[in-house]
Amino acid sequence: MRRTPAFLLALTMAGAGMTSLVPSAAAAGQSEIPDSHPVWATPNAKVGTAAAASNVTFRVYLKLADQAGLEAAAAAVSDPTSASYKHFLTADQVRSRFAPTAATVGAVRNWLTSAGFTAGSVPSNNAYIEASGSVDQVQKAFGVQLGEYSVKGKTLRSQDRPLSVPNSVASLVSGIVNIDQATALLKPQHVGAAGDAAPNAVAQPKAASPAVAPPPAAFVNARPCSDYFGQKTDTTDPAYGGKQLPYAVCGYTPGQLRAADQLDVAGRFGLDGRGTTVAIVDAFGSPTLYQDAAEYAKRNDPAHPLKQSQYSQFVYPPTPGSEDPSQCDASGWYGEQSLDVEAVHAMAPAANILYVGGADCSSLDAALNRIVAGNLAQIVSNSYGDQGEDIPADEVKAFESIATQAAAEGIGLYFSSGDSGDESHALPKPSADFSASSPWVTAVGGTSLGIGRDGDKVLETGWSTGKSTLTNGAWAPAAPGKWLYGAGGGTSVLFPEPNYQKGVVPDALAKQNQTGNARGRVVPDISMDADPTTGMLIGLTQTFPDGSVKYGEYRIGGTSLASPLMAGLMAVADQFGGRHGFINPWLYKALSHTPAVTDVKPITGAGEVRVDYANGIDDSNGFVRTVRSFNNPDQTIQTARGYDNVTGLGTPNGLLFLGLI
Structure with a gap:
């Protein structure tokens, strides 16, 4: 618009x-x-x-009844310098007092x-x-x-x-x-399946109502692709920027993702998230969500099955007077749900998972409030957001009330920072995305992550993708390609700078989008892998062009991947060090200048070659070959040394992060 x-x-x-x-x-x-x-x-x-x-x-x-009192209590239990740090309130105490x-x-x-x-x-x-x-x-x-x-x-x-x-x-x-219906603008923050593959990819099936929404349109990874970063180099296509680039990964598996954050080592000592509950909020509910996640674990992580006893869900029934399901794309949310459940289980294979599905995109607030009101989880992953911050202020205020209560109860809310960078390619001016811009949530940004043969991180930089397509024997446009997508970030116009960011976030970033001497909340706070070129392999039931409905797997990414990865990591941290709640004050005050958080730096001249079926399914219509370059510069937010508005403070540094968080 x-x-x-x-x-x-x-x-x-x-x-x-x-x-x-x-x-x-x-x-x-x-x-x-x-x-x-x-x-x-x-x-x-x-x-x-x-x-x-x-x-x-x-x-x-x-x-x-006492908003100021609730805010003070939430701040006190989250502040490592407070005598009340980690003395979280129960849901009954919050209810009776505030x-x-x-x-x-x-x-x-x-x-x-x-x-x-x-x-x-x-x-x-x-x-x-x-x-x-x-x-x-x-x-x-x-x-x-x-x-x-x-x-x-x-x-x-x-x-x-x-x-x-x-x-x-x-x-x-x-x-x-x-x-x-402003909240209907909230959308899942994932990319990497058919919509990103090729212009002729099969369209999503539509449904008359979310209760009967069919599985999403199928997508199949094309070959060649690599089992790990750098495994296979493209020597048949022209060099890109003077370099022969590796083929994109087929999609990281749970074992690779755990190894990259040293959770495989932690798991040998029984640190696998057991005793914790991670909640996931999305719109709608795939009727095969658990079965798909269990099948995925069986195929890709057989030593860590997703047991029925670990998984529970509640999905709100359709709401009379809600938006037309086609406006919210019920089928399109199914892939998001599978990604979220499978990513959390990948990082914390013994954690309990609670899935709460809103009746539609306009009831995600009710789904989140259900978890907070009952204190049903220690951690909540939310992989959705607005394109910018144009949600009416009274509805923002309603969200802030829920988020503040979550902090007081020791519930960590994690939100994807977005997949459209600074939004300057879609909006008149750069913008952070709500709800990630709330000062009471941990906004999770994204990186491009290379996991090597032995599970080590061999490359990591901020996620900002440039795209060039092989056309008539040459890559067009030339390196670094045309900006395609990347981790969301920027400075909020809705929220002032929170105390925990003062002295850490550079003045130049805090003052962006502001007037006078005002300083704003800057997004994100921390990051995990999000680039679909270095994304995760997921599995779910899909609708194929011949009308068949069956389970399939493909690579996917977005900060929708980063958020549940971070939530799973925090489940292991909670098991090891006790409930952490809202971690931002601790992140900025205690960890921002320690090796526990790895500063993500810019990298130039790197990328991967991605091969896709032109129709998204098979080779009957040929292939589309593209380069996905890292660190495309065509936006106002950039990866830099120290805190930046693409990756925040950086990424968790394995066992050091677990030990110090």
């Missing part, structure tokens, strides 16, 4: 804590919810009106029912009240008009102005999620 000057001004205002550009139209006796109107819902983007009788299901988030009160729930529920809505479930931490009603009821109760708007290739519902609520409950409501 083309961003207007109003979009840029709105982001500037959001960064300064100002309210929406749309004038308030709150009726007498009503108060506006600040910043509750998406900046993309402009008159020029409107393509239709919402049917008055159609149903909308939404969540009314409630203000905490959560919205029963009186708050009752008052807002009474208003909702009096307005004609059906008031539904309330989670155990009283974070929100779910409600449903018609478009007409929403418009009357919140003083808005609902329409359909074109944004980022989707058609999404939104209100035309900020929402308003009666003065009697205005002090109790912090925000509303899913009246507008």
Whole structure:
């Protein structure tokens, strides 16, 4: 979608804590919810009106009884200089001291029912009240008009102005999620299958509803590819930048990934994640998720099967009034789910895995809150995010409430930093991605990782890929190629610089995208392998062109890989050193200048040759040969010595990291 000057001004205002550009139209006796109107819902983007009788299901988030107190408690238990460090609160303690009160729930529920809505479930931490009603009821109760708007290739519902609520409950409501469908813009942060392979690759199958979504379209790795980095060199194609490059890896297996971080050594001493639980949040739920992950482990890591007793899941049923499943691509999320489960199990083969699937892309907040409200895991991996930070501020506030509670309870939230670099190739200006930009989460960036024959790291640099295609006997464009994708990073306009980054993040980075003397939160914090050219082999059930549905394997990457790899590593760290919770303060204060974190440096002239089937499946239509070069320079974020906005502080350094974290 083309961003207007109003979009840029709105982001500037959001960064300064100002309210929406749309004038308030709150009726007498009503108060506006600040910043509750998406900046993309402009008159020029409107393509239709919402049917008055159609149903909308939404969540009314409630203000905490003591937000400042919760933030202070979360900071104290996470700060290594505090006497309360690692003295985490229980879910009951958080609920009794900080959560919205029963009186708050009752008052807002009474208003909702009096307005004609059906008031539904309330989670155990009283974070929100779910409600449903018609478009007409929403418009009357919140003083808005609902329409359909074109944004980022989707058609999404939104209100035309900020929402308003009666003065009697205005002090109790912090925000509303899913009246507008802004959170439908959250997408999985993975690349490397059919969509990246070739222009003629088979299209994804579509479904009428997420409940019957078919398995994703199949993709098959073409040969030649290497079993480990540098195993096979391409001597038949022209040199690239004066060098004959190696063929891309076929996809790293669990044993290779553990060896690269010395978890194979840790495993000999019983350090394999046992006794810990890693939760994974995605949208929807593949009906073959466990079976596929178990089959993958059986084939690629037989000494470490994924036992049924290790795995559990909860998937929310479809939500009436949610976005059209085709807007959220239910089938497309299935590969993300398999990647997440298989990557966590690869790093921590004895850890318990809890998969929680949102009903759609607009209910990921509810899925995350379920884990936090019940303190169901020590670690949560989240491999999704927005393209930029254009989520309405009231919905951001709802997320921050959940993330702060997680920190207070000692739950580490890990979010992929994104796969589109600084977003300058898609947005009018560079941007970090939300939710990774939240100061209460650990943003996991990405590297290009070469794992050698013996499992050692033989190459590692920040993930920023250039692409050149073999055309008429020559590589075009010439080295370093055209920027294709890379680890997300940059400086937030929504969040100021957190205390833990002060003195570590360079001034030049903290001041980017800011006005005056302001300093912003910089992403990412730490990194793991993410480049699909050096990616992980995963397995899942797929739909093949002949209509058959069967299990298959292929290489994949993205910071969607980096996040669960980091989550699995932290499961082993938790087993060894006890629950760590939110690790950023410790990372920046204690580990940033030690060998426990390896500084990732730029590398020039390196890359791999990738061979793909033109149709993504077999050689019937021939092959596409490309070079995927490392460290493409065509963006504002760059890998550098010290902290940088591609890899953050760097990557965990094996046993030293486990010993010092």
